[in-house]
Amino acid sequence: MPEKTDTAESQITKPMDEQSASSSAHHEVSPHLEPKPAEAAASTEAIFDCKGVDVLYSGKLAVADVDAPIMKNEITALIGPSGCGKSTFLRCLNRMNDLIPGAEVRGSIVYHGQDLYAKDVDPVQVRKHIGMVFQKPNPFPKSVYENIAFGPKVVGMKGDMDEIVESALRRASLWDDVKDRLKDNAFGMSGGQQQRLCIARALAVQPDVLLMDEPCSALDPISTNRIEDLMLELKEDFSIVIVTHNMQQAARVSDKTAFFTVDMTGGESNRVGRLVEHDITEKIFTQPSDKRTEEYVTGKFG
Amino acid sequence: MTGAQIAAKAATQTTVISRRSKKDTRRESGFALIMWGALAIICLSIAVLLTTIVVDGLPRFSMDLFTNQPSKVNPATSGIQSAILGTLYLMAITAALVIPVGIATAIYLEEYADSTKWFNRFIELNIQNLASVPSVVYGLLGLAFIVRGPLDLGPTLMAGGITLTLLVLPVVIIVAREAIRAVPPSIRDGALALGATKWQTIWKQVLPGSISGIATGVILALSRAIGETAPLIVIGAAVSPRFNPDGLGSAFTAMPVQIFAYSKDADTQFLELASATILVLMGLLLLMNSIAIYLRNRFEQKW
Amino acid sequence: MAGTPNTPQPAMGGGGSGPNLLRTRSPRAIGEGAIRVSLFVAAAISVITTTLIVLSLLRETVAFFGDVGATEFLFGTKWTPQLAGDQQSFGMLPVLVGTLYITGIAMLVAVPLGLLAAIYLAEYAPERVRKIVKPILEVLAGVPTIVFGFFALTFITPELLRPLLGPEVQQSNQLAAGLLVGLLVLPTVASVAEDAMTAVPYSLREGAFGMGASRLIVSLRVVFPAALSGIIAALVLGASRAIGETLVILLAGGSGQLLPQVVTSPTDASGSMAAFIASTATGDAPTGSIEFETIFAVGFTLFVICLVLNLLSIRLVGKYRQVYE
Structure with missing residues (x-):
């Protein structure tokens, strides 16, 4: 487990007043563990700093007022019941929401000192640096090679394409599986392989953030396992934000967890997603500071 | 007769099931016959149309x-x-x-x-x-x-x-x-x-x-x-x-x-x-x- | 850092150290914009087409009504625009009646056959039979209309109608034209109606089957009424095609050029609006002549009728789509 940054106590969300340090390997964290001192195994540098982020669909508020710094070289998990806006929020981080007609994002998301939603920012440039892996594997109906090479070609990367393809496949630990059938159609691969191909495809354009929207929800446990291992390897070089329905998965892989919920105080038809708590994963699962988080992680609702 | 009426009937007269289904079968095959007749007319028309044209045109097809x-x-x-x-x-x-x-x-x-x-x-x-x-x-x-x-x-x-x-x-x-x-x-x-x-x-x-x-x-x-x-x-x-x-x-x-x-x-x-x-x-x-x-x-x- | 309650600092590299995310005026960005504009221009061509159709029809139609009264045109019963002097008369009613007469015969053929085929395909046909029947309907839909006309002229009238109905059947007659127009629009009726019936959710059928209803009852009492708006749309669309059909009528039903009175016998020749246009506008009527204007006045009437029917069918299809999709 990489412990490349010094252990630091960091206060992450407003409800938190104190923070204790602990050191623990991520795969040991489980929702059933007794509360124990948590250690922030991460940097103090945020890759995204979100302030007052609202998402509206056709003028209707869908996600309200998210404040969250997302740390570099960490895995941040977004959890919560369906409809809580965690995926919507994830898609704000690389401006995929721009593609939905009528979607509007307010507030600021600062990435490397630039507000992603500033007027002069080009969403295409944003997506070159912030890659995304989707819920269902979505390889292109082309060869394995062409799947990987597409990204580097369209962003105009220089270099030997064969090398770029090989290195991306190696990083996604897929090389050994597919090195003999690079010309085969990706549709012939298994679901787990397809998803790792999609990860390799995203890595090929050398992003520095990887957004993953329930990447394992369509996969079997073994494939899920491999992807989780891969994520833990990748966080040395990338910052990862993952949306997951699977609380165990969040507990296994993430450093930080953000819990979203559905706020229905405005009535059934005015459901709004809100960030309840954002903290060190172990703390979220063992000592949440908000009652709603506790009810969710202990399985009382959601 | 609506589905609901049929269901009500069936519920009160379970013994009638066999008789009713016989009547149904007759109706079913009657309707099937009508449908097949329609399809036959369609197919026949096309067949006659194509045949006449082939027969008339073939001698000049050189x-x-x-x-x-x-x-x-x-x-x-x-x-x-x-x-x-x-x-x-x-x-x-x-x-x-x-x-x-x-x-x-x-x-x-x-x-x-x-x-x-x-x-x-x-x-x-x-x-x-x-x-x-x-x-x-x-x-x-x-x-x-x-x-x-x-x-x-x-x-x-x-x-x-x-x-x-x-x-x-x-x-x-x-x-x-x-x-x-x-x-x-x-x-x-x-x-x-x-x-x-x-x-x-x-x-x-x-x-x-x-x-x-x-x-x-x-x-x-x-x-x-x-x-x-x-x-x-x-x-x-x-x-x-x-x-x-x-x-x-x-x-x-x-x-x-x-x-x-x-x-x-x-x-x-x-x-x-x-x-x-x-x-x-x-x-x-x-x-x-x-x-x-x-x-x-x-x-x-x-x- | 330990104990300090401040939020972590984001990497404030500014534009310098972080990746450049800004929009550029690169050739690629300009290309994207240019592509968008060209695509819009292409899409606008269809709107321009409609505008030109309306303009071309309207221009001559307005000129026509400068010479002929609207009442005479719409309600007059003597249609002799080709004749000279006193004999010339522009009462369109005989052509309109001829159009509707032939359409009526066509619908008598297309509606029962088309709907039965649709019910069979949507509710009964096993996949194996479907794979044969569908292509047959597609073949029928793909045959050029002139072939239907030729068939009506050279086979239906001489080989079928005359032996059956006697020698008084004219060479061009409304019956032969109507029968073949019916066969022509049958695939349209069948396929639109089938779409409407397939759009009815399976749960509705299951509900009825669950109550012990037979397939016949389910088809006719559950699916058919549920798909009714789509089925009516199929009929409207079929009628619209029949009204606009030209060649079958021109070859086998009459040219619609000389109709001193309304034709009531199915074995007599009449014609239709479309047939009149095609038989009269053979490219040599001089611009500005009343002959030329008449063609466009009839064309405009035809256009309006088909437009109304089509808007109606779009409405009806939208209705069932809204309910079931």
């Missing part, structure tokens, strides 16, 4: 048909060379015009147009309406604006090609839109998330993924174009010209026009000539449809 020019007076040596060439020219012109415009329109409507905007909805409604404007009305448009009026092209191949293009444009647009829509949004998301621009996504992922559907639509549209008679008559296609078209500005005839011309003649030899021309035209259509089916089977993308 090389002379392809090498000789039409004649108004001498049916024995009359052929349809200028008409075949005219039809092929028209098809080429129509294809050259309708493919770019039709696909571009389909891409615009599927990928760019915000359907909440009134003018985009208007374009859509407009295309649906154009698809059902009678073909003879396109002929009037061609006569008033293309042959005469602003474009003033005269009754030439180019005028015929433009008229047929406008006529089948809605067909290409509608089919191409369906093909583009069949490409799942996740493919677009995947490409865009890699930093591809919108056009890169469309050009390198969406279009290759929908090309078989689009090609099928184009062939369908061209089949319709070369079978059209009314607009060409209205814009003034030549009747039985004894010369081949030699360029876009040339006067022309086409197979359907020639079929029309021959079938108005009382001389049965001309009628046979018309049948033979129909065979050639139908043969061409059959060939085009076979290509469409081949393309669909060979290149169709299953998602």
Whole structure:
């Protein structure tokens, strides 16, 4: 487990007043563990700093007022019941929401000192640096090679394409599986392989953030396992934000967890997603500071 | 009798089940008979139609048909060379015009147009309406604006090609839109998330993924174009010209026009000539449809 | 850092150290914009087409009504625009009646056959049979209309109608034209109606089957009424095609050029609006002549009728789509 940054106590969300340090390997964290001192195994540098982020669909508020710094070289998990806006929020981080007609994002998301939603920012440039892996594997109906090479070609990367393809496949630990059938159609691969191909495809354009929207929800446990291992390897070089329905998965892989919920105080038809708590994963699962988080992680609702 | 009534009946009289189902069986087979009768009438009509034309046309189906020019007076040596060439020219012109415009329109409507905007909805409604404007009305448009009026092209191949293009444009647009829509949004998301621009996504992922559907639509549209008679008559296609078209500005005839011309003649030899021309035209259509089916089977993308 | 309660600092590299995310005026960006504009221009062509159709029809129609009164045109019963002097008369009613007469016969053929085929395909046909019947309907839809006309002229009238009904059947007659127009629009009726019935959710059928209803009852009492708006749309669309059909009528039903009175016998020749246009506008009527204007006035009437029917069918299809999709 990489412990490349010094252990630091960091206060992450407003409800938190104190923070204790602990050191623990991520795969040991489980929702059933007794509360124990948590250690922030991460940097103090945020890759995204979100302030007052609202998402509206056709003028209707869908996600309200998210404040969250997302740390570099960490895995941040977004959890919560369906409809809580965690995926919507994830898609704000690389401006995929721009593609939905009528979607509007307010507030600021600062990435490397630039507000992603500033007027002069080009969403295409944003997506070159912030890659995304989707819920269902979505390889292109082309060869394995062409799947990987597409990204580097369209962003105009220089270099030997064969090398770029090989290195991306190696990083996604897929090389050994597919090195003999690079010309085969990706549709012939298994679901787990397809998803790792999609990860390799995203890595090929050398992003520095990887957004993953329930990447394992369509996969079997073994494939899920491999992807989780891969994520833990990748966080040395990338910052990862993952949306997951699977609380165990969040507990296994993430450093930080953000819990979203559905706020229905405005009535059934005015459901709004809100960030309840954002903290060190172990703390979220063992000592949440908000009652709603506790009810969710202990399985009382959601 | 509604389903609910039947259910109520069945609930109170379980013993009647066997009797009722016998009655049902009789009704069922009666209706099946009616349906089969309808299908038989349809199939029989097509069979008789095709057979008469083959029987009438086959004697005249020889090389002379392809090498000789039409004649108004001498049916024995009359052929349809200028008409075949005219039809092929028209098809080429129509294809050259309708493919770019039709696909571009389909891409615009599927990928760019915000359907909440009134003018985009208007374009859509407009295309649906154009698809059902009678073909003879396109002929009037061609006569008033293309042959005469602003474009003033005269009754030439180019005028015929433009008229047929406008006529089948809605067909290409509608089919191409369906093909583009069949490409799942996740493919677009995947490409865009890699930093591809919108056009890169469309050009390198969406279009290759929908090309078989689009090609099928184009062939369908061209089949319709070369079978059209009314607009060409209205814009003034030549009747039985004894010369081949030699360029876009040339006067022309086409197979359907020639079929029309021959079938108005009382001389049965001309009628046979018309049948033979129909065979050639139908043969061409059959060939085009076979290509469409081949393309669909060979290149169709299953998602 | 330990104990300090401040939020972590985002990497404030500014534009310098971080990746450049800004929009550029690169050739690629300009290309994207240019592509968007060209696509819109292509889409606009269809709107321009409609505009030109309306303009071309309207221009001559307005000129026509400068010479002929609207009442005479719409309600007059003597249609002799080709005759000279006193004999010339522009009462369109006989042509309109001829159009509707032939359409009526066509619908008598297309509606029962088309709907039965649709019910069979949507509710009964096993996949194996479907794979044969569908292509047959597609073949029928792909045959050029002139072939239907030729068949009506050379087979239906001489080989079928004359032997059955006697020698008074004219060479061009409304019955032969109507029968073949019916066969022509049958695939349209069948395929639109089938789409409407397939759109009815399976749960509705299951509900009825669950109550012990037979397939016949389910088809006719559950699916058919549920798909009614789509089925009516199929009929409207079929009628619209029949009204606009030209060549079958021109070859086998009459030219519509000379109708001194309304034709009531199915075995007599009449014609239709579309047939009149095609038989009269053979390219040599001089612009500005009353003959030329008449063609466009009839064309405009035809266009309006088909437009109304089509808008109606779009409405009806939208109705069932809204309910079930």
